[in-house]
Amino acid sequence: MAAESEATQAGPALATSPLDVVREAISRYGLIVFLLALPVFYGVKDLVDDGNLSHLADNLFSGLSNGSILALIAIGYTLVYGIIELINFAHGDVFMIGSFTASQFWSGVLGVGVATGVLGTIGGIVAALIVAMVVCGGTNVLIEKVAYRPLRSAPKLAPLITAVGMSFILQDVGLLWLGGSPASVDDLIWAQHQVTYVWGIHIEAADLLAFGVTIPLVIAMTTFIARSRLGKAMRATAQDPEAARLMGINVDTTISLTFLLGGILAGAAGLIYALYQTTIWYFQGFNAGLLAFTAAVMGGIGNLRGAVLGGLIIGCIQQISDNRIGPDWTPAIVFAYLIVIMILKPQGLFGEQTREAG
């Protein structure tokens, strides 16, 4: 729609009026200016108050490590949206199931606790990571089979509504599993333990874990999609399902694979979140899911790198807002960002045109 209206505005008037230049500038740079507003404001404030930027740098660093969790979830949204143009509303809750599975696996099945030795803890975490990834991947594939596949030819509203329905079902699974109030998780990695302190930035064990798991996974994922045969099939299906089918690609399998990959990343994100925050509850998926979706939209939905970048940016916004404005207001601020993105640049930072928003 945006492209059409821009074209009609620019089309008939050959000589561009000053207003068009302004409009063009806003649609091109408005979002970036808007994104920079918060850090620049607090940067200037820090310079005036403290004379250095270490407070802001600290915010941004924890924002990045926080955002890397969001990035993992956002990839799940963007992959699924790219291929079947559906917001997998239940994805945030799959992430929640990941947290629950991981924490219950290492404490309940393996018996890993705070007193376990270093090697045992690492082994336990790796085992829990694999279990969480398998469970979440499986759950996501199952959701697609039950709730989305029968509706593939139905009107667009239908699968979105079933997605919301699945989200509620998963939430109540979590509610029955660990109860209605936040449950604490054993602090296996001393999450708050400060590893080093550079230029006013507190680097904690949790940050290292977040980066240590996220970066390899993102690299593996992008390589898989860019290089492998199945990745190629995924990209082909995303571009044109009918043509892909004609070329001999099994579209159903490819879509299942997409959901599997998204679920795997959500499972990993769930494990990091459990260790990072040391509390989990059934509603975490709703909030994290919406933040991650905002991230995916910001980066340009369907775009993998965009989702990662969007996740990191939303993480920083969230951290600055938590730290400076108050965590109570953070959801409102993030959603205000989402709405402004929708107004200024519905196709996101990496500007791919989609049928829905373009």
Added chain:
Amino acid sequence: MRAQVRAWRAAVPPWVGRVGPAVLLALAIVFPFFFGVADDTMNTATLAMAYIVMALGLNIVVGFAGLLDLGYLAFYAIGSYCVGWFGSGFYADANIHVLATKFAGTLPGIHFWWVIIALIAIVFCAIAGVIIGLPTLRLRGDYIAIVTLGFGEIIRVFALNGDTLKIGDYALTNGRQGISAVDAIGFPGATPFSQLNLRPWYWVALGMVVITLFVNFRVRDSRLGRAWIAVREDEVAAAAMGVPLVRTKLLAYALGAGLGGMSGAFLGSYLTNITSDSFLFSFSIYVLAMVILGGLGSIWGVVVGAIALTYINYELLPNQLNNLPHQLFDLDFQLTDVQFAIFGGLLVIMMVLRPEGLLPERRRQLELEHGIGAGDAIAHEMEMEHP
């Protein structure tokens, strides 16, 4: 089976269509006399009336205009807070009384007559609806859902933290604690309705339902209603045929929001405490489930859906089946704990098995059953009416 139903439907004489609603209305009016003045059934029935208004409002946006709104709680919240602002002792320093009821007239605070508050709520919500609608004008489908959801969450955050937002001594909301001691509905100068006799509440709610139904039928069959359906079926084609997209969509948002606000004002007064805890995302889904269950775009269907889900939520699950998991499988939870999983499951099952709803809109049913487009459906419909 379907042919049978169709034959049966054709056998119904045409005057039933005109007399039926009048009979239904008469039954609805005398309904309270069969039950105690303040028993559970009356409570459920009153809530059902309020939810019918909510669901019919949402039906305008989602069912008629095809704009999936996941932030409907915003209008419930704004409507309710209108009661808190203009009909309670919340702003105790101010002393404004306009046509207040007997007791409220003597209390400190702002006390308007409930009808005035309901009108204010409708206006506020219609404005909020337009504001929410504006950023979604360029968007379609899922994106509208997410933006409206975002607005709903923003409203929730403001309701929750509104106690810290103050202009002088006047806070925006009272957060979790809630604005209590809200004025009951009543006639100016007369004794207000009491919680010990729910019949007058029920009749007021029934009156709202009648107004809402009238508005819905009139608007659906008007030029505007046809424009909404055209936009729902094919936006580009509708625009090409001269339907003004911006005005059409914004009117859908405004009207849907206004009805939600009216119902919100009723519920705020009826439930006596306006706390941020009632304004959750799940509320939006609850109302959406009513619309889906009944049949998107079908007015009578939505009425049935709202009554059914209110009955399930307030009567069947908590009072009849609550201990079922314990009794049947010796499980340690109650059905009310998982009511949203039940609604979620209902949404999935409905969408997969019977996407047109319990009482489907004719046009949508033709589309879904015969796999024909909207244009063909209209032709088919006309063929059936005038063979």
